[in-house]
Amino acid sequence: MxxxxxxxxxxxxxxxxxxxxxxxxxxxxxxxxxxxxxxxxxxxxxxxxxxxxxxxxxxxxxxxxxxxxxxxxxxxxxxxxxxxxxWDTDLVSILSSSLGELAHTIDIYEDTDLLSIEILWKVMFSELENERLHILNTDIGQIVNYCERNNKLLMQKDQYQNSLRRYEEIEATIRSISAFT
The missing domain is CATH 1.25.40.750 (Domain of unknown function DUF5071)
Structure with missing residues (x-):
């Protein structure tokens, strides 16, 4: 070397x-x-x-x-x-468990938790959402199969979506408190 x-x-x-x-x-x-x-x-x-x-x-x-x-x-x-x-989806998916761990570790200083969720959301769940929309627009009968096939990812998506909402609520609270000081 x-x-x-x-x-x-x-x-x-x-x-x-x-x-x-x-x-x-x-x-x-x-x-x-x-x-x-x-x-x-x-x-x-x-x-x-x-x-x-x-x-x-x-x-x-x-x-x-x-x-x-x-x-x-x-x-x-x-x-x-x-x-x-x-990075593209394939590479991010290799790091998905590490990103998931970061997403669950609150970082009030650098927001690595939020950025991890955003990356996972953008890369991992955008394809899932595109597939769902395609099914809804073409063959609604396949939605049950889609949900069964993607159950774990859909639960993960909901979990991250809830985390993002919670962080947004915290940010809004901090902004409103800051407005009074």
Missing amino acids: NHNVLPKNKQNFKSVEALARLERSMIIPLLPELLEWLQEMNWPIAAEIVDLLSKYKSETIPHIKTVFSQSDSIWIYNILAYLINK
Whole structure:
């Protein structure tokens, strides 16, 4: 593993450019160290690192799971907002249990719980909703079969929808309290 090519500081754009030219086999062992640059998105090279990591989505998943098991909510938020939020359904579904755990862990500082729910909702449940609407518009008789087939996901969807509603109510309460102070 050649760690000499890793950025030495937050202004080291040349290093990121050099990394982008390397073969996949040389980048993959460096993914954990590259993910560390997402700990602070204000660092000048952070966006460049996101672009680089976007080429190694499936390879970053085990390392992302490791980050999710830690308590650095800013780092987790940055990975969710700037990396995973752009992924397609197949990749997000691999992380669905980790995202589910984040969704159930209230984070009053960075809202990683809300962002996890939003990602799950957008990616996982939009297809489910599209299928439901298609059935309702084409063959209503299939709705029972749809519900039986997707029972677990539908229950999960309801749970996340209730969580989102609860968070919205909390936000509204906080806003109304803030208006009085």
